[in-house]
Amino acid sequence: MSEDIKPRVRVQTKAKKGEVVEVKTLVTHPMESGQRKNADGKLIPRLIVSAFDATYNGKPVMSAKLEPAVSTNPYLSFFVRVDESGTLKLTWTDDNKQSWTSETKIEVA
Amino acid sequence: MTHPRSLTLGRRAALARAGGYGLAAIASVLAARDAAATPDSARDWLAALAKGSPKDGKVSIKAPEIAENGNAVPVTVGVESEMTEKSYVKALHIAADGNPNPGVASYSFMPLAGRAEVQLRVRLSQTQKLVAVAEMNDGALFVASREVKVTIGGCGG
Incomplete structure (x- = not known):
């Protein structure tokens, strides 16, 4: 299951200097809330993507701590101001400390 | 007989x-x-993250008035503020007062974000209020809330 987890990122790859661009992200993850019970009536242990982090050229942009109230396959969007060409690096980390990263290049004309 | x-x-x-x-x-x-969480526990959760007394304003929550499916309710939270080194939104905390746990998500921003606006999809187990608190870099707090009516709850199962 965990092998299937793949982050998807949508952001414009060309921007003007100083432009604030929107970044839309989605990672396929069950986001098991820890509230559900299996067929035997036992609680299914919590397993969610609990941390999200975005940097641009190594400089921090934003980060988020997520709670079980965030839906399955968490969709997150945010903004970043691009002053120079660079790489947007996103990292998702789940309760098992497993993490996924994605890198997207943005070119400033 | x-x-x-x-x-x-x-x-x-x-x-x-x-x-x-x-x-x-x-x-x-x-x-x-x-x-379930109550308005009090949601307030406590937010108060633990952002100390002080929040004022109304600046924060806006966009969410459907009626959500048919509580499993994935699209929510947009934005803060009206410039994002410069001198003045920016440092953090944004979102809570829901009727879920098993009050917390939804807690964001922190740097001026590089350019705009303090996020979108996400949340689970809502019943009709309840979303509350968002924004913390500015000078420590000022702003709050907004919005009720979402939920037809089919989206927690547990």
């Missing part, structure tokens, strides 16, 4: 039992309600 009487008793017993089940059902519903 005995037959109709026993029938009556049977009916009474059945009614009593039905009443008993009814009470049990109400009790379990109440217990479920007790387990």
